Amino acid sequence: MAADRAAVVLDEVGMTYTVRSADTRRVHRGGRALFDGARGVRTDRVEALKPLSLVVERGESVGVIGTNGSGKSTLMKLITGQARPTHGRVYATSTPVMLGVNxxxxxxxxxxxxxxxxxxxxxxxxxxxxxxxxxxxxxxxxxxxxxxxxxxxxxxxxxxxxxxxxxxxxDPDILVIDEALNTGDAQFRARTRRRLDELRAQAGCVFLVSHSLNTIKEMCSRVVWIEQGQLTMDGSPTVVTGNYARYTRHRSRGEDTAAERLLQEARDAVRRIRVDWAGGEP
Structure with missing residues (x-):
């Protein structure tokens, strides 16, 4: 891809949180398990987002989907600079505008x-x-x-x-919208679609996080599926949302084996990219 087409580049970006909590001791009395006070502080590391690389071009509208706690909001915080990645770097041609923050x-x-x-x-x-x-x-x-x-x-x-x-x-060059377009009637959605098209036509790019697959399909030219903190699919809205819908349907029915098999097949098929910088420097 030509360098002048890139708007946002994620180069092996990952996020691990350090969580501290009281380390309690459990004792058994009279057949019951009881807590017998804190013994200190326990430190746990939670990998909210496994390292991934993405290149988003000018004019793209990228939908981001995944179940609750999958890492979508973490990814948006990294893109907008609200959080600093613990692994890799985020590059952008201008400061992203986060709907609801700016x-x-x-x-x-x-x-x-x-x-x-x-x-x-x-x-x-x-x-x-x-x-x-x-x-x-x-x-x-x-x-x-x-x-x-x-x-x-x-x-x-x-x-x-x-x-x-x-x-x-x-007219932001890079707009990030996190769960803000799920309300409103058909007329508002049509106006929103036109406005996003205008932004893309002006060589901007848009990230849209939503649980509404219809909204994603209507407004996005590309969809990224993040699940369990891992890049699972990246492709056309119809294909990615279709696989995601089947995955959530399996989960809702308790068909965990089928859900995990679909998840692994999707991850095996995703095309991993490596970011190569001219002269070795970003």
């Missing part, structure tokens, strides 16, 4: 004021924020009456729509 909402003030504050927080001048107001309002689908209400009066769906509209008002 566009924080204030519950005590109106939706109108939140648009202004959110745009200012993302680096716009006051004049630019005022100029973007109508665009943000249209994308959120909130009318003037709703925008005059304090945010605490909004439903979670209304707040999520406003948050997305503010976060995408700055």
């Amino acid at each position: 566009a924080a909402l204030v519950r005590q003030v109106s939706g109108e004021d939140n648009i202004l504050l959110g745009c200012l927080a993302m680096g716009m001048s006051r004049a630019e924020a005022v100029q973007r107001r109508d665009q943000v309002a249209r994308l959120s689908g909130l009318d003037d009456d709703a925008l005059q209400l304090p945010l605490r009066a909004y439903s979670s769906g209304m707040a999520s729509r406003l948050q997305f509209a503010i976060a995408t008002s700055v």
Whole structure:
């Protein structure tokens, strides 16, 4: 791949957490197991994300799926710089914008004021924020009456729509959306799809984390499946979501052997990549 097409590069990126807890002693009295106080501190290491390499090109919209606790949010934190990987490095052509972090909402003030504050927080001048107001309002689908209400009066769906509209008002090169598009009607999803297409057309890339496979298939050009902290599949939305749906169906039915077999087959088929840097330096 040409170097000028890369937007985000993950070079053998992994994350291991160190967890400290009280080391308790268990004693048996009268046939019962009892805890008899702490004996010190025990340190455990939890591998939340096994080392993986990914190259995401400009113009791609990448869906990230996996069951709860699989490592999706850890991966997003590494990409956006909220956490530093314990293994490997993350490279990006610009600072990724995390929906819900860069566009924080204030519950005590109106939706109108939140648009202004959110745009200012993302680096716009006051004049630019005022100029973007109508665009943000249209994308959120909130009318003037709703925008005059304090945010605490909004439903979670209304707040999520406003948050997305503010976060995408700055045309970010790299946008990360973590479980923020599962609310809203068909019209909002259509507006969201158009906005993501605009961002991709401007040579940006989008990461979308969601449990809604329909949302992933509608809005993504590529899907990465992370399971048990390991890269399991990377490919077309239809193929990857189809395998993931079969895996979760086996799990829900208690068919653990079939689920593990599918998981291993998917991992065996994934094409591993190695990042080679020109001149040996990133």
